Amino acid sequence: MPVSSEQSDFTVPTDDLYGYLYGSLAPEDEDRIAVVDLAEGTESSFATLRSHVDAAAGWLARYGVRTGDVVALQCPNSEAFIVAAHAVWRLGAVLTPVALLSTPETVAHQLQDSGASLFLTIAGFGDGGQEAARLAGLADDRLIQLDTSQGLKQMYAERNTPPAVSFDPSTHLAALPYSSGTTGLPKGVRLTHENLVANIAQIENVGVVTPEDTVYGILPFFHIYGLTVLANAAVRLRAQLVTSPRFQLDTFLTAHEEHGITFTFIAPPVAVALAKHPAVDGHDLSSLRGVFSGAAPLDDELARAVEQRLGIRVYQGYGLTEASPVTHTNTADSLSRGSVGRPVPGTEHKIVDPETLAEIPVPEDDALSAAGELWVRGPQVMAGYLHNDAATADALPGDGWLRTGDLAQQDRHGDVFIVDRLKELIKYKGYQVPPAELEALLLTLPDVADAAVVGAVDATSGEEIPKAFIVRQHPAEGDNRTDQEIGAAVMDAVAGRVEPYKKIREIAFISEIPRSATGKILRRELRSRL
Template identity: 70%
Template sequence: MPVTSDRPDVIIPDVGLHEYLYGDLSPEDEDRIAIVDLAGGTETSYATLRSHVDSVAGWLSRHGVAKNDVVALHCPNSVEFIVAAHAVWRLGAVLTPVPLLASPSTVAEQLRDSHAVMLLTLAGLGDGGEEAAELAGLPTDRLIRLDTSRGLNQMLAERNTPPTVSFDPSTQLAALPYSSGTTGLPKGVRLTHRNLVANMAQVESSGPVTRDDVVFGVLPFFHIYGLSTLANLVVRLRARLLTVPRFELNTFLRNHQKHGVTFTFIAPPVALALAKHPEVDNYDLSALRGVLSGAASLDEELATAVEKRLGINVYQGYGLTETSPVTHVNLDRNLSLGSVGRPVANTEHKLIDPDSGSEIPVPSDAGALSDAGELWVRGPQVMDGYLNNPEATAEALPGDGWLRTGDLARQGSVGEVFIVDRLKELIKYKGYQVPPAELEALLLTHDAVADAAVVGVANDDGEEIPKAFVVARDKDAAGDALSDTLIAFVAEHVEPYKKVRALEFIEEIPKSATGKVLRRSLL
């Protein structure tokens, strides 16, 4: 039997994103500060934000952007990003957000694949936008630099009125973020207005953030996690959002103290810094009541360390680009901090044995964990499919509304989920399955380890073995003696087949913008 949410179903309004975000903006909320742009030094009220969105939407319409057109946005976290994204949705057009550090060739490929009619970017990002547009065959007048005199300021000055647009939210495409899915090259994920509205309503009903919160916006907006929880949900709640273009620990801590930040969405690398970095003790974070970690699994010991050091609640959530993104959230203090919790409202999950295809039941004994299986989810936030890729769509969406996540998980006696690892990243050692994330979490508990990643590599006999890449807290100690110590440390705490068989010290673990270990970069 699938596990259903323990929260009551929410009513999903039959409206588009713009209407859901701004349609019920009350007069008393118009003067509330919506966005504090830390890099630009500006504060924008909700009334001004709505007005700017309308003006930019009017300008885009006047310059040929219409319903169903795809607009690419290559921009760091800022008020400009939010205004541009919401303006695209105001027109019934489709937003394809571009990773900030993408190369010109990668940007060009996304422009071509999505059939984007316009690229919104910043001159401050260099000449990459111009090169990408040229590679993609995008006309020069379709490349708009928002930070120039002919960019956002001109759009706002002209005060164009956007047209009235109507569409069916359940079928109208809203966003085309790119994801590698369970395997393979990046694919355009088709998310409708209903997908994104539904997920906001689902997360809102869980209650991690309220209108009285000051939220720090360090997660990249181009990623679905930052786009949905920060650029959208915080606006919907009428809370205050602080935007910052990139994570830098001192900037993060200084602004938490200065602005009295009360809630922050983070990824595990930020949790690691909050737990271990000595600089944290130099700042007053007493206003902070909680953080929610997502984008990659957070180990229970690391979450506990953050809670004890800062005196806050650490929550954990789970989702994918293909689910808009949230499917699970753990706000229950009675559940393990290492669990991503139970499904959000209107959502259910099941675990499927990857070998037999049979469903793995919830264990009957309290405190027990089930066998590991692939996590399948179903709900209104599940994507419409991959862009122009019926084979990948069929593989990810096996039918009856279910999505195969590609993640291996266990579940507890009340249906709480523990993510084990990516199904395709499991190391097979002598036929045994070895989850890299489990070994990484264990290594991070050692005082000598600042960061770690584990991958499967071939030994001299061609057999796959677990190899650890470690960033030592004391670089001078990184040598054979510490290597032997760490290998022995892991061996003491895991089954024999899970032992680390090789270890290498490196300067930095390669990670994506949201904190996922880029294991392929280590091979």
Template identity: 70%
Template sequence: MPVTSDRPDVTIPDVGLHEYLYGGLSPEDEDRVAVVDLAGGTETSYATLRSHVDSVAGWLSRHGVAKNDVVALHCPNSVEFIIAAHALWRLGAVLTPVPLLASPASVAEQLRDSHAVMLMTLAGLGDGGEEAAELAGLPDDRLIHLDTSRGLTQMLAERSTPPAVSFDPATQLAALPYSSGTTGLPKGVRLTHRNLVANMAQVENSDLITRDDVVFGVLPFFHIYGLSTLANLVIRLRARLLTVPRFELNTFLRNHQKHGVTFTFIAPPVAVALAKHPEVDNYDLSTLRAVLSGAASLDEDLARAVEKRLGIDVYQGYGLTETSPVTHVNADRSLSPGSVGRPVSNTEHRIVDPDSGEEIPVPAQEGSLSDAGELWVRGPQVMEGYLADADATALPGDGWLRTGDLARHGSTGEVFIVDRLKELIKYKGHQVPPAELEALLLTHDDVTDAAVVGVTDTDGEEVPKAFIVARDADAAGDALSEALVGFIAERVEPYKKIRALEFVEQIPKSATGKILRRSLL
């Protein structure tokens, strides 16, 4: 029997994202600071943010962007990212966010696959935008640099009025982020306005943050976790958002102290630093009341170490790109901080034995755990599907989504994530498909076979490790190892680099030729 939320259901407004974010902006909130851009040194009020969004939407409309058009956004965390994304939703256009470290070839592939009509980026990111646009066949006037005099500055100066746009939020696509799903290479995830509005309403009902919070925005906005919780939810709640383009511990700590940060969304590597790094003791973090960790499982001992050191609450959440993203939140002090908690409002889950297909029940004995199985979820935040209906097995029917993650029930229906059934490696929140690295390794003359798996390094981070069968066994040493690591590093984004390598006599495989990765661990 599916486990339902212990929170009451919420009514999901039948509106688009722009209306949900700005429609209820009251006069008393207009002068509140919405975004503090730490890199740009600017503060933007809610009234100004709404005005800027409308001006950019008007400019984009005048330059040919219309409802249903897909526009790619390649931009670090900043007020510019928020304005551009919200302007696209104001027009009924579709945002496809691009990972910040994506190579020109990867950006071009996303442009082609999503059928993007425009790429918005920054000149400050280098020449990669021009190269990607050229590879994808975008005309010169379809490449917009937001940080030049002809970019956002010009858009705001023209103060164009956006057109009135109507659509059905339940079916109108809003975002097309890319995820590798349960198998294979990245594919577009079709998220509607209703999906994203629903998930904001669900997380609001979890009572994590309020309008009086100061929230630190280090999670990348191009990732659905940062996009939904920071660029959207914080704005919806009229709280104050601090944006930074990347995580750096001293910057993180200094600005928590300077700006009186009260709540921060983090990932487990940040929790490691907060628990162990000596620099933390040099800052006053007394205003911080809580953090919520997502993007990967957080170990219970690590969560308790952060709580003890900082005197704060450590919450944990769970979700996927395919679920907009939040499905579970653990903000209940009675539950283990190693659990991702129970479903959010309007959401249910089941755990299914991947071999038999039978549902695994919640254990009857208090404090015990069920057998492990694949976590399935159902709710209004679940995607419409993948672009071009790729990986249809993720949606088995009746509204359910197969997450590809192995999990156990606790005795009150809370969920403990055990491992991933899928073979994706998640390095610092980035998705690394082993098949991509294996294919590249096999192009090297000195490699006869290869497998890549995720292993845990000394910092508790999952990293890609390669197992290599060398063509010449006598050459299987440090020199070849360094050469292969460099060979891959030259051909992939930085986060996809191989971080460990081991030579083996053979790669274990099944009768059908599938790599038996667990046998390598």
């Protein structure tokens, strides 16, 4: 039987996104600070933010943007991003957010594939935006740079009133983020207003953020994680959002100290820094009460190391772009920090044998279930992929279920433990070796600052073996051990704590683990070094 949320009475609000974010703005909240933009050195109240969104929407409407049009947005974390995105939704247009480090060719592909008729970006990116627009065949006047005198400042100054629009939130598209899905090249994920409103309401129902919180906004807004929990949910929850365009540890720590940050959404690499980096000790983080980790699995031992060092609560959740993204949260003090918890309200899951597609039952004792693919079902699940019926059919097998492509186990309470991506498993002598398990173990070792594990081909046997790429922790004074000595010690330490077939067989030391903007390990880059 599928496992359902304990809050089964959840009802999806019928509002569109703009209405859900701003329609309930109470008079007593209007003068409270909504966004503090660190890069610009500005702050705006909720009333001002709403006014800016309306003015931008009115200007875009006068410029020709209509309900159903697709608008691309490439912009760092900032108030400008929030205003532009919410203005697009105010008009019933569709937002396709663009990753900041994308090449002009990649941006052009997204512009063409999504059918974007307007490209909002910033002059600070240099000529990349113009090149992407040219490659996509957009006319010069279809690119607008938000940070110039003809951008948002002009929109605010003209104070155009946006038109009334009407559409069905349950079917009308709101966003087209691009994701590789469970496999393959990036695809446009079709998310409706109902999908995104449902997920914001689910996050609100979980209750980890309150209007009294000051939230640090470092997760990239162009990614669905940052878009939903920061650019959208923080506004809906009337929390104060402090935006930062990029992650730098010292800036991160200083901002927490100076702005009294109480809650932060992070990815596991930030947890590693909070647990291990010496710079943390030089800052007063006493205002921080909790962090919420997502985008990749977080190990119990690492999470508890952060809790013990900072005296805070570490929450963990799970989701994917195709689910808007949040499907599970772990908010129980008694539960292992390594679990992503149970389904959010209105959501259910089951674990399925990837070969037979038979459901793996919830165990009756204290042992974890067999591992299988995690399937989820709920109102936040996408409408499908854009222009890709085959991929849609594979990801959405029927009856509302979404195949996540992640290998997971569950306990007798239905709490989920993510093992790894199905496609990332290493096959050693017929055994399955999850890289994430070894990475979590490596991060507990004092000599390891960061680590990643991939499958490599053994030169002698021709078989796939686990190979670790390791960033060394800064050595203590007088520690003159060589990489070879450190590597041997690390391999011995791991071998003493795992089954024989999971032992690390090779180690390479590198200066930095390649990661995506949300902290996911870019294993393909590591494999290219084999």
